[in-house]
Amino acid sequence: MKELKEYKEMISKCSKCGNCQYYCPTFKVSRIEPFVARGRIELVSAALDGRIEEFSDLFMKRMNQCLLCGNCSQFCPPGVEAEKIITAMREECVAQKGVTGVLKNVKDSVAAVGNITGDAPANRMLWLENMAEPLKGLKVNEPAEYAYLAGCVPTLYPSSYSIPQAFVTILSNAGVSFTLLGAEEICCGYPLLMGGMREEAKIAALKNINKLKELGIKKVVTTCPSCYHMWKDYYPELVETDEPIEVVHASVLLQELTNKNELQFNEKKLVVTYHDPCDLGRKSGIFDAPREILTSIPGVELREMKFNRLSAMCCGGGGNLEMNDAELSSQVAQERIKQAINTGATILVTSCQQCKRTLQNAARQMRARIKIMELNEMVKENLRN
Ligand code: SF4
Ligand code: SF4
Incomplete structure (x- = not known):
């Protein structure tokens, strides 16, 4: 991840062709320029060259209305990566104005209890206690081939409990060696990083890596694509480590099991x-x-x-x-x-x-x-x- 000033050259490459309008979801539903890569990049450019001196609430709102989905970048003729520029701009906003709104609650919750909702850490296990057919012998914080990191939403939003419940059932049936971290699992830090809070994300990354080292675990499997992306692409640059931890997305592990006729x-x-x-x-x-x-x-x-x-x-x-x-x-x-x-x-x-x-x-x-x-x-x- 680069800082905003390092994107100046990329920003200057935007030819204003408007190709991004076809792919940008927020433009598709709004049809207005501040909701598409071209408009957002123009706002960032104005901030960089001093046409906007102080970040107003509206300016920050516009930056926070991007999905950071990267769809525009894939089809941008000169290769402008709007989602990276906007993430860097969010970081700049946080540096100038601090963390505001709901993201402040997220930041405080992760710092205090290790999750995005502010739930007591023990609530991370409610999805397991709520299984209709409880599984016997599941490991929690024990050595195993994989640590299954279920993530904040599946463990703390009851409507999502069925996802980790299904995954642990599949893994158990297939005889895969895994452990849960239970109450000791903490947020991967991705919502913080995307909210412009790089330092806070780094702290979360360090805690997660140290926890796995403590258990002697070298592989992580997760059902969450954002945890996966964070561990795979951002942890190596946020935390220097001599023993990188391999991360696997659940779908890839299921594909392997299917190919081996385990499923x-x-x-x-x-x-x-x-x-x-x-x-x-x-x-x-x-x-x-x-x-x-x-x-x-x-x-x-x-x-x-x-x-x-x-x-x-x-x-x-x-x-x-x-x-x-x-x-x-x-x-x-x-x-x-x-x-x-x-x-x-x-x-x-x-x-x-x-x-x-x-x-x-x-x-x-x-x-x-x-x-x-x-x-x-x-x-x-x-x-x-
Ligand atoms: S597609 Fe790329 S170059 Fe064209 S307007 Fe959008 S961001 Fe600029
Ligand atoms: S990254 Fe932002 S600007 Fe680009 S397509 Fe997604 S929502 Fe639109």
């Missing part, structure tokens, strides 16, 4: 579509694993949305947008639901708890008859015992 499925006639989470697809290049798992379920027909893989539209939950502007986040999510409905699928599957939440809320608001499932839920539901 077998019942036949079910279903038409599904798949939503690529930005942090897993565009940012991490994992497009095939979830699709291969879905199509290995006999009877499942996968239909792609118009915007898929590299051009997949964000669910509306990226870049902390749900916290910063819930209405805009919902408008984006509703647009994505329309794209899913157009495929004729009855189930939209995704590999992310945040995508599931935002899309499910949008579908409910629209009274849309499409079911939203996370990949592990889909796998568990169709496993042959």
Whole structure:
């Protein structure tokens, strides 16, 4: 991650062609210039050359209304990476004005109790206590091949409990050696980093790495695409370590298990579509694993949305947008639901708890008859015992 001034040259490359309008989710739903890469970059440029001297609330709001999804960058002819420029601008805003709004609560909660909600750390285990069929012999803070990091949302939002519940059931059935960190799991720091709080994110990264070193664990598996992206792409630059920890996304581990015939499925006639989470697809290049798992379920027909893989539209939950502007986040999510409905699928599957939440809320608001499932839920539901 670079500082804002290091992006000056990249900013100067914006030719104002407007190509980004076609790909930017916030522009798609608003049709106004401050909601697209070109407009946002012009605002940053004005701040850099002194046309804007002090960051107003409106200026900071505009920076916080970007999803940091990177869709525009993929198709920008001169290769301007708006999401990186805007993240650096957010850091500059924090340096000048401090952390404000809901993000201040997130920062304080992570510092005090290690999670984004402010819940007592012991609440991290409620999803496990709430399993309909409790699993025996699960390890917590013990040596194992993998540490399963479930993340803040799946462990602390009851509507997402079913994701770690499904994943640990699948791993246990397949005989994978893993441990949970339970009450000692802490936020990976990604919401802090995307909110312009690099130092706070670094502290979270250091605590996480030290915790795994304590347990002698060298591999992490996570169901969360943002935790995955953070561990894989940002931890190495935030924390110097002589023994890097390998991180695997759950979908890749499930793909391996499927290929080894460790997972077998019942036949079910279903038409599904798949939503690529930005942090897993565009940012991490994992497009095939979830699709291969879905199509290995006999009877499942996968239909792609118009915007898929590299051009997949964000669910509306990226870049902390749900916290910063819930209405805009919902408008984006509703647009994505329309794209899913157009495929004729009855189930939209995704590999992310945040995508599931935002899309499910949008579908409910629209009274849309499409079911939203996370990949592990889909796998568990169709496993042959
Ligand atoms: S596509 Fe790239 S060069 Fe064109 S206006 Fe958008 S950011 Fe600027
Ligand atoms: S990163 Fe996403 S939301 Fe932000 S300007 Fe680019 S396409 Fe739009």
